[in-house]
Amino acid sequence: MGDRKKIVFLARWYPHRYDSMYGLFIQRHAEAVSAFHDISVVYVHADENVKEKFEIERQYENNVDTIRIYYKKNNNKAINIIRFFRANRKALSLIDRIDIIHVHILTRLGVIALFEKKLHHIPYLITEHWSRYLPGNDFNGVIRKFVTRKVVKEAAMITTVTKNLGNAMKNHKLLNDNYKILPNVVDTNMFVPSKHDNKTVKIIHISCFENKSKNISGLLDALKIIKDSDIDFLCEMIGDGMDFEVMKEYCKQLGLNGNVIFKGLLEGNELASALSQGDFLVLSSNYENLPVVILEALSCGIPVVSTNVGGIHEVINNENGILVKPNDNRNLAEAIMTMMNKCHTYEPETLRAPILEHYSTTKVGLLLFHYYNEIKS
Template identity: 45%
Template sequence: MTLKKEYITVLHFARWYPNRYDPMYGLFIQRHAEAVALYGEVGVVYVHATTDPLIPKRMEVCYHLENGVHTVRVYYPVSRCKPKQIGQLTGMIRFYKACNLGRKRIAREMGKPDVVHLHILTRMGIWGLYYKWIHQTPFVISEHWSRYLDRTGSYQGWLRKYFTRMVVKNASYVTTVTQNLAEAMQHHGLTGVPYQVLPNIVDPVFFNPPLINSKTPNLKTFIHVSCFEDKSKNISGLLRAVKLLFEKRNDFKVVLVGNGMDFDKMKNYAIELKLNGKQVEFTGLLQGEELVTQMSQADMLLVTSHYENLPVVILESFVLGIPVLATHVGGIAEIVDPSNGLLIPPGDENELVARMDDFLSGVLKFDSEMIKANSRLHYTPQTIGQQLIDLYRKTLMRNDVD
């Protein structure tokens, strides 16, 4: 299908973005940029501090055209200056110097942007102010970080808060992945600007999953997909609940997909709980078609987080017609309802065991085809891309009025 170009030129500054060291980092931002590229001209600047000895003292600027997106990644060495305060200042200077190199490289490809789009505050805020005050170019913000939520307690520091309020006040719009995150930001005084909820995009490969004929009769599969950071994802609590349920019945298995800082720790914890490989399988990181194939074989997704915004894996599950058993945290309740899943209190392992047991016993039932049909129109690149183009158009109209 040929999509009409709107000829809006948008420059994204992304605090998180897939890179040579982590292909999953900020993947949802990349998908947003690629969705906009269906309709307009798009550039992305991402900078990355690294201890890689192969990175020279001078910065490495890498340009690629990726799925229609002009993409510049700038790699620079981490500051090793002492004392700590000098190192932090040096690191900040290098960060902004790298961003400046990136935006100049993008300008050679697409000229001056019509709109600037910032992803993740606070550091990137300076570029929104720069383009607005120096070039009269309006900017919008997309915030994805859960630090504004009370449970994390990580939005601190008077200087950070002051500068964040200044940036938000000067933005044309702020988008968040959930209403819950928007309200949390407003609670911190980040007001005076319209907010809009903008969902994440589901990878198109999920819309055409393979036909699965390998399911074992009378054996249901629960799946968990995460970055294996136990403090937030509570994988240890999930494993304890699984252990309790296996003491009662054995007509199920659990597949844990992903990699991260606590991957080995969780594998060892499963061994400590005497959970064998037939009961609990750790696949490691899966992407694209491999992930779709693995998830397509599941009967229910488990999300046991202590805090979240809205995990894209829930949207991916819905597109595949898979119901979700999730903790009632963040914005999850905004999309999980009795037709597509069930919510439980965070940290309540007994409740998790009971609801998994209900699902296995047939007490909890869901219509897979209905789940699939109700979600497939909402999370495509075309749908979200058009929403962003509409947002940019409104931004330009507001800027003309101002």
């Protein structure tokens, strides 16, 4: 497939010593394309426990050269920003050769990439994952917008995981002639259908338990409506986060403890097993981009009920699930009850087929390979 290029990921989110799930989708992109190009990842993290200004970790993880730098967190925001930039520059100096820089999440890392382009003539592309450009979110500030527009304009390519996010960026005048789609990666060897015969319908919810965006309280309210209709069900709530304990207490107040189980954080095979044993997935987010868990559910052969936010409508339709308006608990409850009656009519392999075609490790890795080869270095 031609010469292997040296690609450096500058990642704003990436799994680290305190959170193995943080930016996992970026790690999967790196691993997917590592079969075709040589990949190094740079991730910088503020850490109040670091004794020195910088603590460097470097190791190979699934064929990816991974450099993590933890810098001593300061109470002064300006000092933290300076240390963030210095740490990223220090990491780049450890890499012998760089053909292309791949920025994951703007804006600060884009500034570094732009600097490298101007100083060393290294081209860069940007993949944006953040939903902050969507309506109602916090892409504000004159300086931030000016800098981001400059960084985006100078990039060789902009990729997003959904058309919806790309359009939202363009609406903010983040203009570039080369916008493309880069799907998230699904481990289709791990997330596979499994035979199960649940006597009670088992609903699965997976999120980071941040109620402002994920609206777990709204889902619990919808489940309360279903319970009050004398319909039996079991809902497994998987994940952890800032509002985990608050949601457990709210569930108790609603009298749902007999129907809702909080499983906590599950990873890898444990997560895949729990998902494949469910009858369908439910998400109730107020805003999203395109959650990987939706793709993983379909890969497991189970349908999805979700609020129609972000780019979710680009994947979920009448053939594989039900979409509902956000912030409408009764509508959500009705959709869940409808799915309880029809979830067993879906063919798992039919739900899984598009995931194999577009989101597998090999397919996304090949797509990235071709994107990199379009860029002159």
